Amino acid sequence: MATVKIEIFGTGCPKCKALEKSTREAVGQLGIEAEITKVETLDEIVSRGILMTPAIAIDGEVRSSGRVLSAADVQKLLK
Numbered sequence: 001m002a003t004v005k006i007e008i009f010g011t012g013c014p015k016c017k018a019l020e021k022s023t024r025e026a027v028g029q030l031g032i033e034a035e036i037t038k039v040e041t042l043d044e045i046v047s048r049g050i051l052m053t054p055a056i057a058i059d060g061e062v063r064s065s066g067r068v069l070s071a072a073d074v075q076k077l078l079k
Contacts, residue, residue: 003033004078009045009055009065010038018068019054026074034078 006023010016020038027034039045045053052066056074063077 003035005059006034006036007057008036008038009048009050009057009062010053011040011042011045013053015068016054019056022069022071023056023074025071026078029071030075030078032078 004027006027008016008020008023010019016038020036023036027036039048045055048057048062050062050065054068055065056063056069056077058077064073069077
């Protein structure tokens, strides 16, 4: 299976850190190969059309914004 590219968008606030933590948990629980990157610059976040953080993109597609997802929520997005 190909490596999944996951991007976490946020400027470093507690909610953004919580989304990153739950994403890492979900990836570990699913046992998949994933490259997780954080996008913290406001210009980059806005250029991707994201108006509310935290946000998550999977393989270049923004799947959620403005919410902290649980590990179970992230798993659903990854399946």
